[in-house]
Amino acid sequence: MSGVDLVIFDCDGVLVDSEIIAARVEAELLTAAGYPIEAEDLARIYAGLTFRDILLRIEQESQQLFQATLIDEAEKLVDRRLRAEVRAIDGVHEAVASVEGKICICSNSSAERLQATLTRTNLLPFFEGRVFSSLDTPSRKPKPAPDVFLYAAEKMGADPRKTFVIEDSTHGVAGARAAGMRVIGFTGASHTYPGHADQLTEAGAETVIRRWADFSPVLAALSEWAE
DSSP states (O other): TOOOOOEEEBTTTTSSSOOOHHHHHHHHHHHHOOOOOOOHHHHHTTTSSSSHHHHHHHHHHOOOOOOTTTHHHHHHHHHHHHHHHOOOOTTHHHHHHHSSEEEEEEESHHHHHHHHHHHTTTHHHHHOOOOEEESSSSSSSTSSSSSHHHHHHHHHHHGGGGGEEEESSSSHHHHHHHOOOOOEOOOSSSTTTTTTHHHHHHHHHHHHSSSSGGHHHHHHHHHTTOO
């Protein structure tokens, strides 16, 4: 595909079905801290954000302050649950293997969490040495900032204008678009909700898929024409 320099995959909610696991842990902690929220609502509203940024947004919206220790507690509990429960999304191994050119991962998760989830789901061999966490970029700015996408493109020697990103969150889509990249939305994970695809499209995704079986033909079709 001459129109594609690089394909970037988000990890959580795209490669692995982890968003709902994290949302359940975080919702339980928030509810116990005096901010009742359902896991499904947390995933719908804040998918793609770090728990630190979720807390900051909730504090701004509710004028309620949380203890800083909640962040560390959430990270430990989520890591524990992911190591025990996370699964690859159906068809993702075949979809990743189908890409003929360069591929990598851009995520807001820590390098340690990515290593653990990718190892458990047998996806690490596809991406060894090409996994980029926003926490390890020079700016350390998470999505929706474009920094991790631009950092990955530079390291991979790719033109952002010829880079496709697969994202499940509006924040991820916004970050990729701000980086000048083209986006395919994905709604095949357990945290998807009514209107999910519409929100991804409104955020800037050119199209949205819900099955990995549709990925190769969609990528091939989009690569044939410039945006």
